[in-house]
Amino acid sequence: MTMVSVGIPTVRSGARPSLDGRPDVPQLLDKFGRVAKDLRVSITEKCSLRCTYCMPEEGLPAIPADELLSATEIVRLVTIAVRQLGVEEVRFTGGEPLMRRDLEEIIAGCAEAVPGTPLSMTTNAVGLQHRAAALAKAGLGRINVSLDSVDRAQFAQLTRRDRLQSVLAGITAARAAGLTPIKVNAVLMPQTIDGAVDLLQWCHDAGVELRFIEEMPLDADHEWARDNMITAERLLGVLGEHFELVEVGRDDPSSPAEAWTVDGGPGTVGIIASVTRSFCSDCDRTRLTADGRVRSCLFSDQEIDLRDSLRNGASDDDIAMAWRGAMWNKWAGHGINVDGFTPPERSMGAIGG
Ligand SMILES: Nc1nc2c(ncn2[C@@H]2O[C@H](COP(=O)(O)OP(=O)(O)OP(=O)(O)O)[C@@H](O)[C@H]2O)c(=O)[nH]1
Ligand SMILES: C[S@@+](CC[C@H](N)C(=O)[O-])C[C@H]1O[C@@H](n2cnc3c(N)ncnc32)[C@H](O)[C@@H]1O
Numbered sequence: 001m002t003m004v005s006v007g008i009p010t011v012r013s014g015a016r017p018s019l020d021g022r023p024d025v026p027q028l029l030d031k032f033g034r035v036a037k038d039l040r041v042s043i044t045e046k047c048s049l050r051c052t053y054c055m056p057e058e059g060l061p062a063i064p065a066d067e068l069l070s071a072t073e074i075v076r077l078v079t080i081a082v083r084q085l086g087v088e089e090v091r092f093t094g095g096e097p098l099m100r101r102d103l104e105e106i107i108a109g110c111a112e113a114v115p116g117t118p119l120s121m122t123t124n125a126v127g128l129q130h131r132a133a134a135l136a137k138a139g140l141g142r143i144n145v146s147l148d149s150v151d152r153a154q155f156a157q158l159t160r161r162d163r164l165q166s167v168l169a170g171i172t173a174a175r176a177a178g179l180t181p182i183k184v185n186a187v188l189m190p191q192t193i194d195g196a197v198d199l200l201q202w203c204h205d206a207g208v209e210l211r212f213i214e215e216m217p218l219d220a221d222h223e224w225a226r227d228n229m230i231t232a233e234r235l236l237g238v239l240g241e242h243f244e245l246v247e248v249g250r251d252d253p254s255s256p257a258e259a260w261t262v263d264g265g266p267g268t269v270g271i272i273a274s275v276t277r278s279f280c281s282d283c284d285r286t287r288l289t290a291d292g293r294v295r296s297c298l299f300s301d302q303e304i305d306l307r308d309s310l311r312n313g314a315s316d317d318d319i320a321m322a323w324r325g326a327m328w329n330k331w332a333g334h335g336i337n338v339d340g341f342t343p344p345e346r347s348m349g350a351i352g353g
């Protein structure tokens, strides 16, 4: 039986998470000494694609319009995060952020409210060709694009949509609009491993940085299986037959991607080995879901609802303190490699990758 989970995790609304033992500092500190400075804001659960490792075929159930954070609410939360909680960069994600018609308004509002804070977006780039210039004008700095294969049939099979040309046009338009540097993310699956060499060659020729990602157990269909996963080790073996790769590691310890130079550089390829070379001990992320909940970790089902607090008249200080509490109680890591691991209720598209 195929299970589809979209998830209603444990939500604490109004109740304050425990702050016991927390030093009185403004930042988003956790009990393991990590400080979250990288905010990832999901703005929708909707998507123009249906990647098999992420979404169910029919898409995620729609979040009712009145449960979604509005542009104004997003701007207020981003402002609190930057001004009161020490957040240094903000990324918009989803679902697919381009599905929101008010994306330009959200970006412009944030750019005005927190000038100087880097704003980026992770996107599938479908339809981006028509909006790249306006997004850059609104204040978006750069984008990362999901592109798993440059083979039209493979792309269509994996995403369940025949939209490769639109993605490629989106990348071209983003470059022209100055949304750079552009990084390409590819989740490798058994059916696309054969295309990995072509994809790396394509990215190299296009002047964009490619990062391969190990599939995590965050697919809505709950079909992830460790034996099916293309590990960093296996991928390096495949790429190593065609390119000379030299490991250079991470430029920033909190970055998910480790880099290898390709054929002597300067071009590099990255690998985000979340499962086999976990980077949780250096995690610097905090997340907001599209319905306004703080999520301290991709894999934690405990969420703190800020949307109701906002709508019930909470002050910025109250919201900041609830956010600090959510992060103080963050887990050590994802636990995928621990016996008894169970995936979270929400899938990647519903959390915000
Ligand atoms: N385990 C884990 N994986 C993550 C996390 N954030 C992102 N990823 C994975 O990393 C991939 C790439 O994420 P991006 O949205 O491009 O962000 P990034 O790599 O931090 O972006 P850059 O700052 O541009 O390097 C995602 O598709 C996820 O698979 C995280 O907090 N935990
Ligand atoms: C959920 S998507 C949202 C943004 C946008 N729709 C996109 O695809 O870039 C964000 C990232 O999550 C990644 N992702 C989705 N499901 C994943 C999984 N099961 N394991 C690892 N990464 C996953 C995607 O490849 C993408 O880079």
Ligand code: SF4
Pocket (backbone or CB within 6 Å): 047, 048, 049, 050, 051, 054, 055, 094, 095, 096, 123, 124, 146, 348, 349
């Ligand atoms: S990975 Fe991104 S593009 Fe693919 S289904 Fe998930 S949200 Fe959509």
Ligand code: SF4
Pocket (backbone or CB within 6 Å): 279, 280, 281, 283, 284, 285, 296, 297, 298, 299, 331, 332, 333, 334
């Ligand atoms: S799995 Fe959780 S703790 Fe690990 S890097 Fe991702 S968000 Fe951070």
